[in-house]
Amino acid sequence: MDSSSTAISFHVRSLAPLYTLVILQKMETAITAVAGELVSRIISFTINKYYGSKICLEEEVERLKHLLMRVHTVVEEADARYITNSGMLMQLKVLSEAMYRGYHALDTFKFQLHKESSMNKVSNSLSFSSANPLKRPRTIVDSTNKGKVLNLKVHGALGSLETIVANIAEFVSLLGGCERMSRRPYDAYLYIDNFMFGRLTEKQKLLNFLLDHNPPGAPAVLPIIGGLAFGKKTLVAHVCADERVRSHFSSILHLNGDNFLTVLGHERAILGMQLVVVEFVSEVDDVDWKAFYSFVTRTNRRSKVIIISKLERLARFGSVRPIFLNSLSYEEFWYLFKILAFGSANPSEHPRLVQIAEEFAMDLHMGGSLVAANALAEVLRGNLNAQLWLCILDRCRRVIDRNLSVYGEHLNLRLDQGHEVDLRDFSLHPASPLRIIPCTGSRSTTYVPVKKELPQVTFAELLVDPSVRPKGEFNLLSWESRLPPYTSFVHFAPNCTQDMPEGRPLSGRKRRGVTF
Numbered sequence: 393m394d395s396s397s398t399a400i401s402f403h404v405r406s407l408a409p410l411y412t413l414v415i416l417q418k419m420e421t422a423i424t425a426v427a428g429e430l431v432s433r434i435i436s437f438t439i440n441k442y443y444g445s446k447i448c449l450e451e452e453v454e455r456l457k458h459l460l461m462r463v464h465t466v467v468e469e470a471d472a473r474y475i476t477n478s479g480m481l482m483q484l485k486v487l488s489e490a491m492y493r494g495y496h497a498l499d500t501f502k503f504q505l506h507k508e509s510s511m512n513k514v515s516n517s518l519s520f521s522s523a524n525p526l527k528r529p530r531t532i533v534d535s536t537n538k539g540k541v542l543n544l545k546v547h548g549a550l551g552s553l554e555t556i557v558a559n560i561a562e563f564v565s566l567l568g569g570c571e572r573m574s575r576r577p578y579d580a581y582l583y584i585d586n587f588m589f590g591r592l593t594e595k596q597k598l599l600n601f602l603l604d605h606n607p608p609g610a611p612a613v614l615p616i617i618g619g620l621a622f623g624k625k626t627l628v629a630h631v632c633a634d635e636r637v638r639s640h641f642s643s644i645l646h647l648n649g650d651n652f653l654t655v656l657g658h659e660r661a662i663l664g665m666q667l668v669v670v671e672f673v674s675e676v677d678d679v680d681w682k683a684f685y686s687f688v689t690r691t692n693r694r695s696k697v698i699i700i701s702k703l704e705r706l707a708r709f710g711s712v713r714p715i716f717l718n719s720l721s722y723e724e725f726w727y728l729f730k731i732l733a734f735g736s737a738n739p740s741e742h743p744r745l746v747q748i749a750e751e752f753a754m755d756l757h758m759g760g761s762l763v764a765a766n767a768l769a770e771v772l773r774g775n776l777n778a779q780l781w782l783c784i785l786d787r788c789r790r791v792i793d794r795n796l797s798v799y800g801e802h803l804n805l806r807l808d809q810g811h812e813v814d815l816r817d818f819s820l821h822p823a824s825p826l827r828i829i830p831c832t833g834s835r836s837t838t839y840v841p842v843k844k845e846l847p848q849v850t851f852a853e854l855l856v857d858p859s860v861r862p863k864g865e866f867n868l869l870s871w872e873s874r875l876p877p878y879t880s881f882v883h884f885a886p887n888c889t890q891d892m893p894e895g896r897p898l899s900g901r902k903r904r905g906v907t908f
Contacts (some may be wrong), residue, residue: 449543452550453501459553460494466564467491467592473570474603474636475596483563485593490552492723497549499730502740503747574635588630588875589728591623594715598631601696601712602667603640608693611685615699615710618717620808621763621881624700627717628669629876641667641696646877649673653680656687666695672706681709702808719760726753732769737776748781755788759804763881767871771852784855790817819858826861828868828883842867842882 470484588595601614618624631637632644642664647655649672655662668688688695699706707714720728730739733749749772756765768788772781794814795803806813807830816826831842848867853860868883 449501449546452546453498456494456498456546456550456553459550459557460491460498462557463487463491463494463553463560466560466567470567471592471595472573473567474573474599475567475570476600477566480563480566481593481596484596487556487560487563488590488592489721489724490549490556492721492727494549494553495727496723497545499726499739499746499750501546503743503750588623588626590720590724591627591717594627594717595631597715598627598698599634599637602631602637606694610711611688611693611695611697613685613697613699613709613711615701615707615714616717617701617704617707617714619702619719619760621761622702622717622719623762624702624717625671625877625879626873626875628698628700632667632669633876637667641665643667644669647671649676652684656683659687659691662691665692667698668695669698669700671700672703673701675703676706676709685709719757720762722753722757725757725765726750729753729756729765729769732766733772734776735773737773742776744778745776745781748778748785751785752781752788755785755792759792759802761804761807763871764804766873767851770871771855774852774856787817787855791815818855819861825888826885827888828885831867831882831884843884846884848882 467484467488470480470487475481475484598614598616601612604612606612616624616628638644643662644667645655645662647668647670649670652670666688670684685697688697699709719725729752730746730749733752734742734745739746739749752768752772753765756768768784771784791814792803794817795801795806798814799806799811801811803813810830812827812829814825814827819826843865846865846867847862848869849860849862851868851870854868864887866885868885870881870883872878872880
């Protein structure tokens, strides 16, 4: 090989790395361009899919609102009729359950809109100081993933209502043939704590039992079984206030397990067909029951007996199928608590409070306490302040945790059994002991009667202003029903206030150092 060929070959070899570098740079540029195009298309697809699904979801929500209005109208009309058809009662139960699921899905959608609106405001403010173009789309992708559950909830509620409404014509037609009850005042629905909420099918079953003209024989006995504060006495009082029921019986006797045998000596004073309502808080001896039932039979065989108790064993005394009052479904419980907590205020104007209210509802529904729901809602609707609501929510959770830690049982279970519970975390000074013993419980040696001579403080007063707590023993009124029979839930607070620091009123103003 001559010198010129060698030189050319050396030159080519020396330029090879430079060519390779150029090629790699061009490939990198091409890959970057392709990757950018792919990312751009993915983002565009995600955004289009997000907004497309959002528009579809909003259309479903509008459809849901329309169906809810129709179904609510039918349920409200059914509540004002005497329904004797068992099939219609089953359909009414399905209607009401689907209605409350729909309302809960609607509330969830409204809160999600509020949340996305708040996130978009934050995202817009950050976009001015951010040079990363992928931040905004990532927010959209994240909210798309989080919205899947909401989409399924709305779609499921809508599907249930559409199926129901498609087959509702026959129910509405049959409903038109049912006799109408006496109309309640129109404004009763503006004050939900002044009329019985829910229990539509149970109310109709009880009405059918009382108004049924059964042939002469042994008196019919209906047990109503349910947990503490599930509304058993309220249901009976509500139905007994019906004009047809009151005119059907010559009198209505209300007895309890302590004195139900005292009526045996007044046989001559009892005339006509009677309705006897007996509340039992403990087990009943079979011999005592037979003596009582024989007495009712002798006075009038067409009389009827209602047993009220939380003991399922007493269902053995019934002559017809018992009515079991179970805890409300979560959606129904949420609907009730939301209305109680906001009162006349519009929840849509307080989206942050709606979120906190649902936190309350989830915790309260786990314990199944309607008394606690009413007591707390009374405090909350008095001050629509998010800071105050969060503070009370935190205290409620600490009270539940403390009782679980100390006693190994849920707070409501201990109250139901008449056991002592620790409420010190409701005070602004948790180191100060505050224990109560229920005066409305049973099956417990710690059950104590109400001491009327002691000073009395309501739960709402104590929660808002702990300084109202009396020195020494006192009665704590957790809640008093505004409906007949106006049941009061009273607890005895023993003397454990020595060296108690002075409490400070609870306000809605933000306090430094308060942990939520």
